[in-house]
Amino acid sequence: MAQKMFRKGMKKPGLPPGSMVHIGDKKIEKAKITFMDYDDQKFTEKEVDSVKMCYPLKDTRTVSWINIDGLHDLDLISCLCEHFGIHPLIQEDVVNTEHRPKIEDMEEYLFMILKMIKWDEQKNEIQSEQVSFILGSNYVVTFQEQPGDVFEAIRERIRTHSGRIRKMGNDYLAYSLMDAVVDEYFVVLENLGEKIQNMEEEVLLSPTTSTIQKLHRIKNQLLFLRKSVWPLREVITRLERSESKLIKKQTVPYFRDMYDNTIQIIDMMETMRDMNSGLFDMYLSSLSNKMNEVMKVLTIIATIFIPLTFIAGVYGMNFRNMPELGWKWGYFAVLGIMLIVGLWMVLFFKRKKWL
Amino acid sequence: MAQKMFRKGMKKPGLPPGSMVHIGDKKIEKAKITFMDYDDQKFTEKEVDSVKMCYPLKDTRTVSWINIDGLHDLDLISCLCEHFGIHPLIQEDVVNTEHRPKIEDMEEYLFMILKMIKWDEQKNEIQSEQVSFILGSNYVVTFQEQPGDVFEAIRERIRTHSGRIRKMGNDYLAYSLMDAVVDEYFVVLENLGEKIQNMEEEVLLSPTTSTIQKLHRIKNQLLFLRKSVWPLREVITRLERSESKLIKKQTVPYFRDMYDNTIQIIDMMETMRDMNSGLFDMYLSSLSNKMNEVMKVLTIIATIFIPLTFIAGVYGMNFRNMPELGWKWGYFAVLGIMLIVGLWMVLFFKRKKWL
Amino acid sequence: MAQKMFRKGMKKPGLPPGSMVHIGDKKIEKAKITFMDYDDQKFTEKEVDSVKMCYPLKDTRTVSWINIDGLHDLDLISCLCEHFGIHPLIQEDVVNTEHRPKIEDMEEYLFMILKMIKWDEQKNEIQSEQVSFILGSNYVVTFQEQPGDVFEAIRERIRTHSGRIRKMGNDYLAYSLMDAVVDEYFVVLENLGEKIQNMEEEVLLSPTTSTIQKLHRIKNQLLFLRKSVWPLREVITRLERSESKLIKKQTVPYFRDMYDNTIQIIDMMETMRDMNSGLFDMYLSSLSNKMNEVMKVLTIIATIFIPLTFIAGVYGMNFRNMPELGWKWGYFAVLGIMLIVGLWMVLFFKRKKWL
C-alpha cells in the first residue's frame, strides 16, 4: 500500500520547467488513440494510429472526444498538445502520473487532473490511475495511463443515443466522464466500509496480532483515499463556481450535483476514519482485558497453593522434636486446615468478583 | 448500527445522471398519497389512489400539502414531479434514501432533504428515515419512505384550526414540518444522554468487557447522528439567510428559532461525544487499576510465603549432619523466625501502602 | 453533575411554535415581581403583587428595571410580554430554562439569555440559573428562576446613587447587570483552578482510585462551563458590534471591556482543560509506574528464592544413594552455595538498577 504513496523519482531536479518527463510506471507498450465525434444526428468512432488524424476534430462543430491510453509516448502527446494550443506546463502535468488532482482555467480551455480509483478484488486493495481532461471549445481530450476505464457505459450511451448526452455539448460530456470517476469512489468506499464492519466483529470476538495489521492497512488505504478526495472536492468546487464560458448555464446543476456527491464521499471517509481509530482503541482495551484475565488466573492459582505448599513444607522439616508429627490425627488436622485455608481463599476471590 | 452507515449499492455506476433509481429498502407494498388543502376558512383532507388527483392543487390559491409515503413507485413520483416542474436531478435525489441532508434553491421552488430520526425503544437504537420537502408557490410536497411520521400533531392543528397555522402560508407549513423533525432530535439526544449517564456509573462501579462494547455502540450512534445533524444545520442556515421570495418576511423569525435549536442540538451532541470519550479513558484507567490490584495480591502472597517456604525447604533436607535438627527447641525457633520474617514483610507492605 | 447537562423533557414535540411551556424545575411557589424606577434625581423601588402595576413603567422617561423571580407563572409572563410587545417566540425562550445563551435583535428591543452561575460551597459544584434580559427603549426586564442573584451590589449602587449608574441610561443598567453575571464566572473559575492545583499534588504524591473520579468530575464541570461560556462570548460580540440604536455610543467601551473579560474567561477555561487532561495523563503514567514497582518487588523475591528452594528440594529427596547427604560438611556447603547464589542475584538486580 505504502509503496504507492511515496514513489522515488517524482521530481527530476535540475530540469527546466515545462520539460515533459514521464513519471510513473510504463504500463503498456504502445499508446492507443481513439476518438468519438458526434452531434444529435451524426456519430463516428475510430481508433487511429497517428495523432495527426485527430487534428481536424479541433475545428468541427460537432462534439469530439479524443482519448489517449498510455502516457510514456511523449512525442505523441506533445504533438497533440501543440496542435490544440496547450501550455507546456500543462503538458508536463499530463505525463506526471504522481500529480495531485487539480484544475487550471486557461481561458481557452480547462485542464483537470483526477485520480480514477478501482477496488481490486484480488489484491483486496485500491488501484489508482491518473486521468487528465482538457475541455476546449468543442472537444474533450482525456489522457489515461492504460486501457480499461470507467467510461464504457458513457461510450455505450453515446453509441446508442440513450439519455440526453447526444443532445448536449462537450461540457456535459466532460461532466459525464468526471461523474463516472466520482461514482467509482462510492463503490470503493462501500468495500472499505464492509471491511471495517467485519473488523468490528473480529476486534470484539477474536482479536489476534494480525488484527492490528489489518486495521493499520485500512488506515493507510483511507489515508491514500484522503489524498485523492480532498483535492477532488477542490476541483469540483472551482468547476461549480467557475465563471468560464466553457461551462454552459444548463450544465451547472449537474456539476452542483457532483459536488454534493464529493461532500458525501468525504463524509463517509471521515466517518470511516473515526470508526477505524475507534476500533484501534477497542483493540488496545481488549488486549488489556486479556492481560487482566491471564493475571487473574495466575494470581488465583498461586495465591491458593503457595500458602498450602508452605504448610506442607513446614511438616516436611526433619526436626527431631516436632510434637505434631507424633499426634495421631495430626496429618488429618493439617489436611483440614489446608482445606479451610483454600476455601477461605476461594471465598476471598469470590468476594472480589475474580471468580 | 454500522449496517445503516455503509449500505452496499448506494450508487449504480454507469447510469446517466438524472436517472431515477430507488436506493434503499422497499419498506411498504404500495405508495400512499394523501393531501390537505386549506386556508383560513376551508379545509379538505383526502387519501387518493392516483397521483393525477393532486394535479389541480398546483393552481389553487389555498395552501396544499401533498404527502407521498413510499419511494419505490418511481412512475408515481416522476409523474407528480413532471407536473409540478421538478428538475430530473431533484427527482433522482428524492428516491435516493441514502442522500445527505441538503437544500437546493431552484427559484421556482425550494427542495430540502432531512433525516427524520426516532428512538426505537425496543431495539434501543436510532431509526432513521429520509424525508424530502418541495416548497413551491402555494404548495408543499413531502416524500417519506413509509407511513408513520412525526407530523401527526401538525395535521391535528390544521384540522382543528388551532394555533396560527391556518392563517399562515405554505412557508409556515414547511417550517412547522421541519420543526417537528428537528424537535425529535432532542428526544433522541435525551435518550442517548441518559444512556451515557448510566454508563458513567457502570464504568466507575463495575466495568466489564461488555462496558466497552456499549461505549463503542454509543460512539457509533453519535457518529451516525453527526452525519445527519451537521448538514441539517447547513440546510437551516441557508434557509434562514435565504433571499428566496418563497419565504415570507414574517416567517423568518421562526426559521431563526429553528436555527437556534439545531445549534443547541450540535452543542449537546458534541458534549456527549466528549463525555463518551472521557468514559472510554476512565474505563482504560479502571482496567489498569484492576490489574494493579490483582498484581498486588499476587505479589503480597508470593513475597510473604516464598521465603518461608524456602526456610521450610532447608530444614526438609536430609543431610545427616544438620545440628539444628537435633536441637530441642529448633523446630519452635524456626517457626518463630518464620513468624518474624512474615510480620516484617507485612510491615514492609504496610509502609508501601499496599495493604 | 451530568444530571444537569441532559435533562429529560427539554422539548415537548407536537406543540405549535411560540407555545409557552415552562421547562425546568419549579423552584419557588409564587413568582415575585419587583421594580426600580430612577433617574438622576428620583428613585422608586417596589415589590408588587400584580404585573399590571408595572405597565405604566413602559411610558415613563425614567429608567425602569422590572425583575421577575419565578418562570412557572406563564400567565404573569405572557401578560407582561404582551403589554411590552414581546414576540411569542421570545416568550417561549424566556420560560425554557434549558435554552443556550443567545441574543436576538428585534429592533424595538434586544433580548438576551445568559447563564448566571455560582459556586456552591457545600455541594462543591457549579450552580446554574438562567436569566433573560429585555432591553427596551427606556426599560430593562429581567427574568430569573428564583430569588437570590448577583445583582444586589448594583441595586445598592442605584439606591445610594454611587458610581455613575443613576446618570446613565438603561443600556448602562443592562451592561451593569450582565457584567455582574460575567464577573461571577471568574469566581467560579478561580475555585476550579484551585481544585486543579490541589489535584496536581494528589496525582503526583498519592494517586488513588478516587483521584480519577475527581479528575473526571472537574472535566465534566469544565464541559458544563464551556456550554455556557462560548455562546456567552457570541452574545457579547454581537452586542459590542451591534448597530442597534438601543446601545448608546458612550456605553460601547463598557461592552468592549466585558468582551475582553469573556475572552479571558475562555482563555482560563481552555488552559484548565489542558491542565486537567495533562493530569489525567500523569495519573495513567503514575499507575504504570506503580505497577512497575509492584512487579519489581515480586520479581526480585521470586527470582532470589525460587532457585534456592529448588536446591533445598533436591537435598530433600529420599534417594537411598545420595553421597552428598553423608558428607560431614555437606549441609554447610549447601548453605554456602545458597548464600552465593542469593548474593549473585542481588548483584544482578543492583546492576539492573532495580534495587
Place this chain on the structure above:
Amino acid sequence: MAQKMFRKGMKKPGLPPGSMVHIGDKKIEKAKITFMDYDDQKFTEKEVDSVKMCYPLKDTRTVSWINIDGLHDLDLISCLCEHFGIHPLIQEDVVNTEHRPKIEDMEEYLFMILKMIKWDEQKNEIQSEQVSFILGSNYVVTFQEQPGDVFEAIRERIRTHSGRIRKMGNDYLAYSLMDAVVDEYFVVLENLGEKIQNMEEEVLLSPTTSTIQKLHRIKNQLLFLRKSVWPLREVITRLERSESKLIKKQTVPYFRDMYDNTIQIIDMMETMRDMNSGLFDMYLSSLSNKMNEVMKVLTIIATIFIPLTFIAGVYGMNFRNMPELGWKWGYFAVLGIMLIVGLWMVLFFKRKKWL
C-alpha cells in the same frame, strides 16, 4: 508554576465598572516615577517624587517617556491618567496585573498591555510582569509592577544618541520598548528549548519518576507562555494594520518586523509543545519496555525452576513403596533429567528471543 496561572481574587464582583482596584502582589513599597524627554538636540532624564512634575510633558513638542514602577499607588496613577485624559476603564486595566495582553485604540491615544517575561535562572522558571503602554500624541507612558526591566539598553541608546532613536518620534520609542519585550521571549524560549533537549536524553537513557514531573512542568510553562503569546500576536497584528494617525508611515515596517518575530515565537513554542508531548509518549513506551523486561526475567526464572522443584518434590515424598528411591543411580538419573529439562527451557527462551 500553576500558582501564577490562577490567582484568587482576580475580580472583586460587585464593584462598579471603572473602579480602580490593584490586583496582584504588591511588589515594592513606594512607586517610582522617572521620565525622559528628548529630541534630536535636547535630552533630559529625571526621577521625580510627585507625579505633578510630569504634567508639563504633555504639551511639549519633544518626545517624552514617563515610566511608573509600582501599581499599588492608585492615587498616583489616577492623577496621571486624569491629567492625560485616560478613560476610567483603561485605568482599571492598568492596575489589574492579571489582564491578558490587549490593545485599545481610543483615537487620542493607543493603550497596550504586554507581559514582560524573564527567565529566572535560580528558580529555573519563567518570571512574568505586566507592562502597559500609553502612546499619545507626543508621549509614551509605561506602567510596570516593579523596577528592573528589559528597557535599559534603550535608555542607553537615548542617552548616548546612538542608532536612529533620537531622530524618530514617540511611535518609534513605543516600538523599541515593545520590541525589547518581544526579544526577551526568544531568550526564554531558547532556555526552554535547551531543557527539552536535555529531557530527550533523560527520557531515552534513564527515565525515572521525576522525569514525568519535569515534563509536566515544562508543559505547564509552555501553557503559561501560550497564554501570553497568542494575545501578543493579536496586539501586534492590530498595531501593524492600524489606521491610527499615531503610527507614522515610516514606523510601519518596524511593526511588521516585530510581527514576523511573534510569528516565529509562536512557531517555536508550538514545535516545543509537539516535542514535549512526543517525549511524554516516549516516556510511556519506555515504561512499558521496562515492565516487559521485568516480566521476562521473572518468567524465565520461574519457568525454569518451578518444574524442577516439582520433580524434587516428587522424590521428597515419603511413600514406603517408591522403587526409584532404591535404584543405585536413581539420584543421578533425576539430576540428569533436571539438567535436560532446564536446558530445554533455556533453548525455548533462546528461540523466543527472550534471552
Place this chain on the structure above:
Amino acid sequence: MAQKMFRKGMKKPGLPPGSMVHIGDKKIEKAKITFMDYDDQKFTEKEVDSVKMCYPLKDTRTVSWINIDGLHDLDLISCLCEHFGIHPLIQEDVVNTEHRPKIEDMEEYLFMILKMIKWDEQKNEIQSEQVSFILGSNYVVTFQEQPGDVFEAIRERIRTHSGRIRKMGNDYLAYSLMDAVVDEYFVVLENLGEKIQNMEEEVLLSPTTSTIQKLHRIKNQLLFLRKSVWPLREVITRLERSESKLIKKQTVPYFRDMYDNTIQIIDMMETMRDMNSGLFDMYLSSLSNKMNEVMKVLTIIATIFIPLTFIAGVYGMNFRNMPELGWKWGYFAVLGIMLIVGLWMVLFFKRKKWL
C-alpha cells in the same frame, strides 16, 4: 537533530532594530561574490573580489544575477545593500540565518527568504541552509551561507542558452531559482518516505527499543520540515497573488505551478506525519502483545506445576500416621492423580485458547 531547531543566541536583546548581526555558524572563511549578466544575445559570468564591481549591474538593461556565499562579512553585505537601496531591516534579516521563510514587498524590490534543504546521505539527516532573494527591476541578488547549492543546473542552462531562460526576464530567473529549491524538498521527502516504509516492516516484525528512537527521530525531522514548509507555502501564495509590477504576467503560471508543488509537498508531509504516529501506536500495541505472550507462558507453567508441587509437598510431610504412605500403590496413585491434574490444566488452557 533537535540542536538545529533551537539554537542559542538567536536574538541579541538590547540591539537597536536594523542592526546587522550575523546569527548562525560561520561556515566559510571568506565570502565569495559571483555574478552572471545576460540577455538573449550576450552572456558574462565572473567571480569578483570586491563588491563594488557589481554596482554597475544595477543600471544595465540585461538580467543580472549576483550571488553572495557567506553571510558573516557584514561590511560586504551592507555595502551592496546600500548601493541597491535595500532597507536596513531587510539587511538584518539577510544575515539572521535563523529567520523563518518570508516575503516582503517593498515596491522597489521583492525580498524572499527560503530554506534550502538537502538530504545528507552520510549523517542520514536533513541539512538546511538559508537563502535570501532580492528581486529588483532587472537584477536578482541571492545570499547563501556557503558555496554549494541546488542552482548548478540553472547556471548551466544560462551558459548553454538551453530552455527559455535567456529569453525571459529576471522574474523568470527568480522563479527558476526558487523552483530548484522547492524541487529539492521532494527529494528529501522521498527519502523520509522510504525510511517510514522501512520502519513499518521493523515495527511489525522485530520491534526493539531502538525502534521507538528511530520513530522519534523521524517525527522530529518532520517537525523540522514543517517549520520550513508551511511558511514557504505562504511565501509562494503571496507571490502568486502578488500585484507587484516586478512579476510579469507571463511568469504568473510558473509561480502557480510552483504553488501546486508546495501544496503537494505539504500533503506528502502531513500524510507522513499521520503514518509515523500510526507506527508509534502500532509499536505500543506490539509491546502490549509481547507482554501478553510473556505473561501467558508464566501463567501456564506456574498454574500447572504449583498445584502438583503442593501434592508432592503433602506426601513429603513427616507425620507418623499417614495411612496413604503405607499403601502399596500409593505412590503410583499419586503420580496418576498428578498426571490427571496436569492434563486437566492443559485442557483448560486449550479451551481458553492460550495454547
